[in-house]
Amino acid sequence: MAEILTRPESLTKIPFHYCPGCTHGIAHRLVAEVIDELGLMEKTIGVASVGCSVLAYDYFNLDMQQAAHGRAPAVATGIKRALPDRIVFTYQGDGDLASIGMGEIVHAAGRGENITVIFINNSIYGMTGGQMAPTTLMGQKTTTTPEGRTKDNGFPLKVSEMLATLDGVAYIARVALFDPGQVIKAKKAIKTAFTVQEKGLGFSLVEILSTCPTNWGLSPVKALKYVKETMAQYYPPGEFKKPEGVW
Amino acid sequence: METVLMKGNEALAEAAIRAGLNVYFGYPITPQNEVGEYLAKHLPRAGGTFLQAESEVAAINMVYGAAGAGVRTMTSSSGPGISLMQEGISYLAAAELPAVIVNMMRGGPGLGGIQPSQSDYFQATKGGGHGDYRLIVLAPSSVQELYDHTMLAFDLADHYRNPVMVLGDGLLGQMMESVTLKPYIPAFPLEEKTWATRGRKNRKPNIINSLYLDPEKLFSHNQKLFKKYQVIAEKEVRVEVINEEAEFFFVAYGSSARFSLKVIELLKEKGINAGLIRPITLWPFPYTVIAEKVNQSKGFMVVEMSMGQMVEDVERAVKGQKPVYFYGTAGGIVPSPQKIFRRTLEILEGGQE
Numbered sequence: 001m002a003e004i005l006t007r008p009e010s011l012t013k014i015p016f017h018y019c020p021g022c023t024h025g026i027a028h029r030l031v032a033e034v035i036d037e038l039g040l041m042e043k044t045i046g047v048a049s050v051g052c053s054v055l056a057y058d059y060f061n062l063d064m065q066q067a068a069h070g071r072a073p074a075v076a077t078g079i080k081r082a083l084p085d086r087i088v089f090t091y092q093g094d095g096d097l098a099s100i101g102m103g104e105i106v107h108a109a110g111r112g113e114n115i116t117v118i119f120i121n122n123s124i125y126g127m128t129g130g131q132m133a134p135t136t137l138m139g140q141k142t143t144t145t146p147e148g149r150t151k152d153n154g155f156p157l158k159v160s161e162m163l164a165t166l167d168g169v170a171y172i173a174r175v176a177l178f179d180p181g182q183v184i185k186a187k188k189a190i191k192t193a194f195t196v197q198e199k200g201l202g203f204s205l206v207e208i209l210s211t212c213p214t215n216w217g218l219s220p221v222k223a224l225k226y227v228k229e230t231m232a233q234y235y236p237p238g239e240f241k242k243p244e245g246v247w
Numbered sequence: 248m249e250t251v252l253m254k255g256n257e258a259l260a261e262a263a264i265r266a267g268l269n270v271y272f273g274y275p276i277t278p279q280n281e282v283g284e285y286l287a288k289h290l291p292r293a294g295g296t297f298l299q300a301e302s303e304v305a306a307i308n309m310v311y312g313a314a315g316a317g318v319r320t321m322t323s324s325s326g327p328g329i330s331l332m333q334e335g336i337s338y339l340a341a342a343e344l345p346a347v348i349v350n351m352m353r354g355g356p357g358l359g360g361i362q363p364s365q366s367d368y369f370q371a372t373k374g375g376g377h378g379d380y381r382l383i384v385l386a387p388s389s390v391q392e393l394y395d396h397t398m399l400a401f402d403l404a405d406h407y408r409n410p411v412m413v414l415g416d417g418l419l420g421q422m423m424e425s426v427t428l429k430p431y432i433p434a435f436p437l438e439e440k441t442w443a444t445r446g447r448k449n450r451k452p453n454i455i456n457s458l459y460l461d462p463e464k465l466f467s468h469n470q471k472l473f474k475k476y477q478v479i480a481e482k483e484v485r486v487e488v489i490n491e492e493a494e495f496f497f498v499a500y501g502s503s504a505r506f507s508l509k510v511i512e513l514l515k516e517k518g519i520n521a522g523l524i525r526p527i528t529l530w531p532f533p534y535t536v537i538a539e540k541v542n543q544s545k546g547f548m549v550v551e552m553s554m555g556q557m558v559e560d561v562e563r564a565v566k567g568q569k570p571v572y573f574y575g576t577a578g579g580i581v582p583s584p585q586k587i588f589r590r591t592l593e594i595l596e597g598g599q600e
Contacts, residue, residue, distance in 0.1 A: 012452075043446040045316070057454045063444035065315045065455040068338050071308040074300070078312025079444070081270050081296050082320070086446050104308070107301035 008032035010041050012061045021213035021220025023177040024052060024120065028059055030183070031091070031118055034191045035062070038198065044087040045079050047072045049101075051093035052126040070101025073108035076115045087197055089116040095125045098134040098157050105163070112168030112202040116193045119159065119205055122212040123231060130215030135159070137234055142215070156234060160207045164240035170202030172240040176209035178228040182237070189239070201243050209235055250427045255390045256281035256420040259323075259349060259413065262397035264289055265431045269318035270296045272309035274328060277361040278417035279351035282323040303328040307335030307348075314344035315455035317443025319401055323349035325417070326367050327358060329375075336410060337376030340472070341457035345404035347397065348382075349413045351420040352552075354579035362579025363417035365501060368556035371414050372530040379469055381476045383411040383483065384529040386500040390424035396527075402434040407479055408442075414529060416552065418502045418581065485527035486536045493522025495595065496540055498561050499550040500526045502581070507550050509584035510591060519595060529557070537564035546570040548591055553577055 007013070010032035018024045035044055041062060048056035050069035057064035067075040072090035080088045097105050097119050108115065124142055125131040131144040134157045139148040149156075164172045171193055175186035186208060193204035209231050211223035218226055253261070260282045263271070271290055273283045287297045300306035306322045313320040324332060329350045339346055350371065354364040369375075371384045383403050385396040393415060400411040444453045459465035489508070497507040504525040514521045524540065524547075526533050537547070546569050549558040558573045565571050574590055576582045 042448040045444045045446060047312070054458060057452075057456060061447075061452060063447045063453045065312060065444055066342075066458055067311070068308060068334055071304070071311075071335070074305040074308035075312035075315075077298070077305075078270070078272065078309035078314075078320070079316045080312075081272075081298055081309070082313040082316035082318040083445060086316075103301060104305055107305065 008036045010035040010061050012059055014058050016059060017055060018052065019214045021211055021223050022052070023208070023210040026177050026183060027118065027120060027208050027210065028056070030187045030190050031089070032060065034187065034194055037191070038194055040087045040194065040198070043085070044089065045083070047076045047079070047088070047090040049090065049092040049096040051096050053091055053093060053120065054127065056091050070096050070099070071104055072096065072101065073104040073113070073115070073117065077108055077111070077113050080113060080115050087116070087194065089118060089194070091118045092120065093126065094119070094121045094123065094133045094135040098159050109163045109166050109203045109205070110168045112170070114197055114200055114202055116197045117205040118190070119207045120210050121159070121207050121235065122210040123156070124212050124215050126212050126215055137230065158235065160205065160240050163205060168203050169205070169241055171196040171204040171242050174207040174209065174235060174237045174240070176227055176232050176237050177211075178224045178232070185237070192242070196243060207235070209237070248427050248429055250425055252423055253390060253426045254281055254421065254423050255393045255415065256351065257285045258390045258426045259393040259397045260285035260289070261428065262394040263321055263347070263401070264293045264295065265428075266398045266401045267319050267431070268295055268321055268401070270298070270313045270320050271322065272298050272300045272306040272313070272320070273322050273324065274300050274303045274306050276325045276328045278353055278363070278420050279323050279325050279349065281420070282349060303331035304334065307332035307339075310346045311335055311339055311342070311344060314339065314346045315342070315444050317440035317445055321347040321349065323351070325351050325353045326355045329367060329370065333376035336382070337378050337380060338457055339410045340380035340382065341378065342455050343408040343472075344410065344455065345408050346410045347400045347404055347413065348410055349415065352414065352416040354577065360579045361417065363502060363552060363581060364577065364579050365416055365503060365552040366554070366556065366577060367414070368529065368551070368553060371412050372532070380472065381409075381479070381530055383407065383409060383479060385411065385413050386527060386529050387413065387415055387419060388501050388504045388525065390419070390422065390426045393419060394426050395429070398431055399434055403483065405437060406435040407475060409475070409479070414501070416502055480531040483528060484531045484533050484536070486533035487525040487527060488522065488536065489525070490520070490522030493520050494543065494545055495519065495521045495548070496524050496544045497521060497548045497550060498524045498526070498537065498557070500529060500557065503550045503552055506582055506584050506587065510587045513584065513588040514591065517592065526557070532560045534560070534564040537561060538566070541565055541568050544569060545595070546572060548572045548574060548594070550574045550582065550587060552580070552582065
């Protein structure tokens with residue numbers, strides 16, 4: 001029987017530890033497929049962050065570094081400046097990137113650091129058990145906003161829109177994983193981001209709207225529906241910045 | 248070999264370039280700004296990369312990335328900046344990454360001041376960041392040693408896969424002295440960094456990591472690190488003893504060792520035979536060398552530009568067998584040899600304390 005789908009070579013055979021219905025697995029797979037298709041496996045170094053994806057180095061069949069909380073863009077900068085001809089990407093959640101690591105991501109983008117950032121936005125802290133994130137929606141209940149987020153907790157940060165204003169940024173897109181059509185769009189954006197880096201055009205980031213069924217208290221199916229009907233309304237998918245001409 | 252007049256901060260930067268520094272990351276802070284400024288000008292010409300980071304936090308994490316990628320990398324700062332780097336230093340030690348960290352100490356705590364001090368001894372030698380780990384800490388006491396120690400620091404870092412700190416102070420960084428620009432000769436055979444993350448061509452992935460969720464695995468990682476630290480403690484103690492036959496010893500490092508030498512001269516004029524034990528490595532600390540002098544010495548005078556930090560290690564070496572005196576200045580005040588001399592004379596002639 002012909003094989004129509006196999007495990008990407010850039011993923012190990014270790015089963016993901018992620019909760020049922022969490023879309024980290026899809027995101028990992030898309031990144032690995034893109035690296036395989038672009039033939040980058042032997043020259044790619046990934047940087048895992050702190051959060052649910054802290055064990056990403058177990059799953060990507062690539063050279064990997066694990067970074068301190070929020071510091072992945074600085075670690076990636078160090079790698080890229082040491083080895084400018086390699087492909088370097090970070091894989092970060094929203095607590096990591098938009099809260100404790102906001103300084104590092106803004107400056108890596110501002111420098112036009114030629115790295116690719118995969119930014120998983122599930123609007124909540126997953127690994128520590130469902131606390132408020134900078135991306136938590138207004139009214140959203142979390143363990144630290146038990147009555148729902150109000151303006152006393154500040155407003156959700158739109159990272160892609162913010163970073164797209166910076167001159168050092170070459171490519172920024174927001175995608176979602178709530179249905180197969182969106183997954184295909186997500187893969188296209190990830191491929192574009194890695195291609196931008198390969199061409200040396202500057203900083204690229206793909207924000208991926210993802211699920212957290214466990215901490216949202218929703219079934220996997222309802223979680224996908226929540227991304228489509230609620231999250232994607234506040235965080236509209238689309239390409240916010242792309243290099244002119246080439247694409 | 249060329250001998251030139253050079254500022255301490257610049258001499259160390261020049262040594263780093265000659266030792267093959269590939270990428271430098273740093274953030275401006277007084278009194279070490281000449282390190283970054285010199286490297287910004289000269290490192291690119293030597294084929295390396297200078298990058299001014301957005302913060303010390305970012306700088307040390309850039310160092311982490313570059314060290315993991317298998318190149319020679321360095322950062323430099325002063326007390327408040329080094330405090331910000333502690334998170335990254337703990338990670339570097341845990342992931343066994345070789346890197347050189349320069350601290351040109353200034354007065355603290357808090358924002359403190361910009362004058363020279365030695366008040367970061369505890370932070371440098373006892374941890375500073377979280378968890379069980381050790382840094383190799385070198386304490387130069389001249390511009391020449393800033394040059395020599397910086398070269399040595401890169402070799403020690405690579406050989407032991409451990410971060411190494413060069414602990415100077417604002418006085419050494421800012422002063423000008425003649426320095427012989429010795430050619431770089433590696434102190435150890437330099438091995439290929441097969442563990443580095445440089446892209447996994449024809450091999451299994453390399454992983455730079457410090458996460459061990461299983462307590463047993465973390466414990467065995469700690470044991471592995473401590474076995475390495477034991478080897479370093481056995482092999483890498485560096486110390487200078489001046490006047491081995493003395494009947495009273497000063498113990499001082501860095502700038503304080505220079506003032507102590509002046510005091511020893513003044514005491515000699517009074518017929519007192521004093522000597523100096525100068526730790527060159529602050530970790531590993533020369534406990535044994537001090538202990539060996541306990542029988543012949545009437546006591547030990549520790550001189551530090553702090554409220555008393557290394558004095559605790561000296562007491563640990565002396566084990567209460569002889570008196571350990573302390574003369575300290577803090578806040579950026581440089582001690583006067585005359586004042587130390589008078590205090591020592593009071594002790595030796597008056598027998599107080």
